[in-house]
Amino acid sequence: MSAVLQTAGLAAGYGGRPVINDIDVVLNPGEVLCMIGHNGAGKSTLLKSMFGLIAPDGGQVLVDGKDMTGCSPREMADTGIALVPEGRGVFPSLSVTDIFALGMHAARVPKPERPERVDWVLGILPVIREFMHRPASTLSGGQQQMVSIGRALLSRPRILLMDEPSIGLAPKLFQDLLAPIRALQQREGLSILLVEQNVREALKISDRAVVMKSGRMIWEGAPEELSDNDKLMGLY
């Protein structure tokens, strides 16, 4: 199986300070890969460097085997990748309708298709319909996270990168958020790289897992193996 997204010896950091080193990660078509690790392990830095938000210091980022190292987020988005960023990926002063409109404009969704795309996303996350016209600043954390995921889905990506979507959410809310994403992934063969600290919930929907520590990958395997590994699970 050839990887849809892959890194080879990827290194990145901020202002000359290395954060991740020599990372080889592979995302296969139609799988959910869960990446776990403590704060500061380099998970978000890895996602940002894969998506072009920070320039790698070394190594490669490959999409469908094609070298995309150093490409901009715009170029990465054009390959069918969408990123749900850490924190609340919404603009507080914009309404949900505006955020969706801007997201589709940025993703170059053809104008005639836009109402249909919004309906498609509202079919996956129907709760959004209740607050479509409200400014994002007035929404709860869970509602904002739904909007952020909904915006990412509007481009109908084939690869979805999600950076700690559970932050600030109650476990039940997180489950409610992940369930439709998992259903969509299974229905449409979406590939998902999920960075999470909420290990138990994230492993439930994952096909494979990797563990990061101090900027390096230290473990890779099936979610059940990780769940049975008391030593590793004790750490998270």
Next chain:
Amino acid sequence: MLAIQLAITGLQTGALYALTAVGFSLIFGSTRIFHFAHGASFVIAAYFFYATFGAGWGVIPAILASAFGAVAFGLLLDRLVYVPIQRHEGSFFTVFVASFGVGIAVQNVIGMIFGRGYVTVNTSLSRSVEMFPDVYVSPLAWIAILCAAIFLGGLQFFLRRTHTGMALRALADNPELVRTFGLNPRAIQAAAFAIGSVIVVPAAIITSATTGLSPAIGHHVMLISLAATIVGGIGSISGTMLAGVLLGLAESLALLIVDSQWTEAVTFAILFAFIIIRPSGLLGRATAH
């Protein structure tokens, strides 16, 4: 009748202040660049109009030349000064000093070309006519108010209804998230400079035909813009518009109780009052952005 006369004059001044300040507020609000050289954009627009209209170009070509001068200056300053500083992680203070320096340079170059004294564009529109007994208003006053209404209304529509307008508001909220969306923050920043610069054009042209111009007028323009931005609420375009009009009215109506040399002090008295009593301004957010 004096109060009515001063109120109408104040509205005219306020309309021009609003147009000038909104350009600065839009640039500062969306890019966080303290564009001190916004006053220089005003000066360039005004002197382009003065030179081309005086050379017999006609009103419309002279207006277009004025707009070209202001927009080109804003875009070049962004591309050649601000972007390189930002690329090297330049601080807010570095940007401010660079902008201040460019403003001084523009003032000196304009002074060398056109002289340092006041110049005025002569037009029949600046002649006042008696509207009511003892109340004199020039057609330019109505043109100023109409221009402000059209430009500021148009700007609000643009910011709310167009993708570029939404992107400008998004940039003000979170530049990194703008990149995550796949948008180019530099292109949006350039749009902020183009729009912020073009909005000063009507104010610059009307000022050239009413109170007149000097190369140093940019400092006054910048101080008024800054005062209106703070009084209106940093980041609030509507607040800046309102504050511009209120400051113009206050300066004018203050003549009922103080001498003319104190009118400018009224603006700063209002500014200090807001800083102490209501730092978030008229329509600004209560928390720091």
